[in-house]
Amino acid sequence: MKKLVLTGAAGRLGSYLRGPLAQLCEEFVSSDLAESVPDLAPNETYVRADITDLDAMVALLEGADMVVHFGAVGDEAPMEVLWGPNFYGAYTVWEAAARNKLRRVVYASSIHAVGMHRKTDFIGIDAPHKPDTFYGLAKCFAEDLASLYWDKRGLEAVCMRILSCAQVSNSRAVGSWLSYDDLVHLVERAISTPITGFSIVYGVSNNDRAPVDNAKAQHLGYRPKDNAEQFAEAIYAQDGPLDPHDPANTHHGGPFAAVELGNSGVAHLNLNAEDTAKG
Template sequence: MKKLVLTGAAGRLGSYLREPLSQLCDEFVSSDIADNVSNLAQNETYVKADITDLDAMTTLLEGADMVVHFGAVGDEAPMDVLWGPNFYGAYTVWEAAYRNKLRRVVYASSIHAVGMHKKTDFIGIDAPHKPDTFYGLAKCFAEDLASLYWDKRGLESVCMRILSCAQPTNSRAVGTWLSYDDLIHMVERAINTPITGFSVVYGVSNNDRAPVDNAKAQHLGYRPKDNGEQFAAEIYSTDGPLDPHDPANTHHGGPFAAVELGNSGMAHLNLDTDDTGKH
C-alpha cells in the first residue's frame, strides 16, 4: 500500500511492529506522544501527536490507506486517566480515518473486553462483552465504535483481542501467550486480508491450553505457530496449586478480574521487569 500509520509506536508492542510494518508500504508513519523514537526505517517518518487531539489525528492520517491503532494507556486506571486516550482517543482515530477515507482501522483490543467470562467457558469471537475493568470497558467501547463505523460509514476494522503478549511467567500465560512472531503475523493478516468488514480475532498463539476460539475468524487467515506448552512444566511447578475460587485464576481477565476498579492489574502479572507491556 502507499501509506500506513501506526499509533502507539513508542510502546513495547508498537516498537516490535515498526520494522515489519514498514515493509508493507511505500510510506510508513509512526506516531506517539514521545518526543522521538530511534532506528527509523528508510521509509519511516515519526510524528509526535496526541490521540486525544482530533485535528492532530486528522492531519496524521491524511493520505493513508490504513491505520494500526495501538496508542492507549495499557493498564487499568481511574476513569479520568483512561477517558482521554482510551475512550475519546479511539473516537478521534476512527473519525479521522473516516474523514480521510481510509479503508481500515486495525485495532489493539484486549481479552479484557470479555475478561469476566469464566476460563472454563471456551468463548468465541461472538461472546458478549463482559469487561473486567474500566480498561476493558474502553476496549468494548472501541469495538462497538468500530462496528458502528462499519455499519453506518463503511469503514472496515479488525479488532485484535490480545491476551498475553509477554514472556510467560505465570500459569495463566501458558494458555494466553501470544508470541511476538504471532503478533506480527496477526497484524499483517489484519492488514492484507482483502475484505474484513468488522472483524474480531483473539490474539493468542497456537497454545494447547488456549481458552478462546478463533473459529469464526478463519477468513483472516491468522494461523499462529508458537505454543506456550513449552513453558508449562517449569511454570506449573513454580506456581504450585492455584486457588480455584480466586477470580484471578478462574476468569479470562486474570488479575484484572480480581482488582478493584481503577487499580492496576499489571502489578499482579509477575512479568519480567524488562518485558512489562500488555494490551
Template sequence: MKLVLTGAAGRLGSYLREPLAAMCDALISTDIVKDIGTLYPGETYIRADLADMAQIAPVLEGADMVIHFGAIVDEKPFEELLGPNFVGSYNIWEAGYKAGVKRIVYASSIHAVGMHLKTDGIGVDAEHRPDTFYGLAKCFTEDLGRMYWDKRGMESVHLRILSCAQVNNARALGTWLSYDDLIQLVTRAIDTPSVGFTIAYGVSNNDRAPVNNAKASFLGYRPKDNAEYLAAQVLAEAPPVDVTDPGEICLGGPFAKVDLGQSGMAHLNVIDDRKET
C-alpha cells in the same frame, strides 16, 4: 500503501514498526514521546496526542490503513483513561473516516470479555463482559468500529490480545501471544482483501488456549508458537490455584480481581523487552 501506527513507542509497537515499514511505501509512526530511536527505511515519526483531534487528524491524512495500538495499557481511574482510551479511539475513527482511511486494525484486549470463565471456551461472538474500565474502553472501541462499518462502510479488525509478554506464570501457558505471531496476526488483518467488521483473538497456538478463533479463520491467521514447552517449569513454580478467586478462574486474570481503577499490571510480572532501534 501508506500506513499509520499509533503507540509506536510501546512494547508491542516496537516489534511492529520494522515489519510494517517493510510492507508499505510509507509508515507514519506516532506516539506522545519525543522520539522512538532510529527510524526504519520508509518510516517517519510524528509526535501527537491521541486525545487531541487537532494533533491526530493531520497524521492520518492520505493513509490507507491505521494500526491503532496507542493507549494507556493498564487499569486506571476512568478519568485518566477517558482521553487516550475513549476519546482517542473516537478521534482515530472519525479522523480516519474524514481522511478516507479504508481500514483500522485495533489492539483490543481479552479484558473486553475478561469476566467470562476460562472454562467457557468462548468464541469471537461472546458478549462483552469487561473486567475493568480499561476493558470497558475496549468494548467501547469494538462497538465504535462496528458502528462505523454499519453506518459508514469503514472496515476494522479488532484483535483481542490475551498476553503478549514472556511466559512466566501459569495463566500465560494458555494466553501467550508470541511477537512473531503478533506480527503474523497484524499482517493478516492488513492483507486480507475484505474484513468488514471482524474480531479475532490475539493468542498463539497454545495447547491450553482458553478461547476459540474459528469464526475469524478467514483472516488466514495460523499461529506457529506454543507455550507448552514451558509448562513443566512454570507449573512447578506456580502456587496452588484458588478456584474461588476471580483472578484465577476468569479470562481477565488479575484484572478480574482488582477494584475498578486499580492497576491490574501491578499483579503481573511483565518484562519490558521492547525492541530497541
C-alpha cells in the same frame, strides 16, 4: 500499500511492530507522545501527536490507506486517566480515518473486553462483552465504535483481542500467551486480508491450553505457530497450586478480573524486565 500509520509506536508492542510494518508499505508513519523513537526505517517518519486531539489525528491520517491503532494507556487506571486516550482517543482515530476515507482500522483490543467470562467457557469471537475493568470497558467501547463506523460509514475494522503478549512468566500465560512473532503475523493478516468488514479475532498463539476459539475468524487467515506448552511444567511448578475460587485464576481477565476498579492489573502479572522495559 502506499501509506500506513501506527499509533502507540513508542509503546512496548508498538516498538516490536515498527520494523515489520515498515516493510508492508511505501510510506510508514509512526506516532506517539514521545519526543522521538530510535532506529527509524528508511521509509519511516515519526510524528509526535496526541490521540485526544482530533485535528492532530485528521492531519496524521491524511493520505493513509490504513491505521494500526495501538495508542492508549495500557493498564487499568481510574476513569479520569483512561477517558481521554482510551475512550475519546478511539473516537478521534475512527473519525479521522473516516474523514480521510481510509479503508481500515486495525485495532489493539484486548481479552479484557470479555475478561469476566470464565476460562472454562471457551468463548468465541461472538461472546458478549463482559469487561473486567474500566480498561476493558474502553475496549468494549472501541469495538462497538468500530462496528458503528462499519455499518454507517463503510470503514472496515479488525479488532484484535490480545491475550498475553509477553514472555510466559505465570500459569495464566500457558494458555493466554501471544508470542511476538505471532503478534506480527496477526497484524499482517489484519492488514493484508482483502475484505474484513467488521471483524474480531483473538490474539493468542497456538497454545494447547488456549481458552478462546477463533473458528469464526478463519477468513483472516491467522495461523499462529508458537505454543506455550513448552513452558508449562516449569511454570506450574513455580506457581504451585492455584486457588480455584480466585477470579484471577478462573476468569479470562486474570488479575484484571480480581483487582478493584481503577487499580493496576499489570502490577500482578509477574512480567519480566524485557516485557516492562519499553513502556
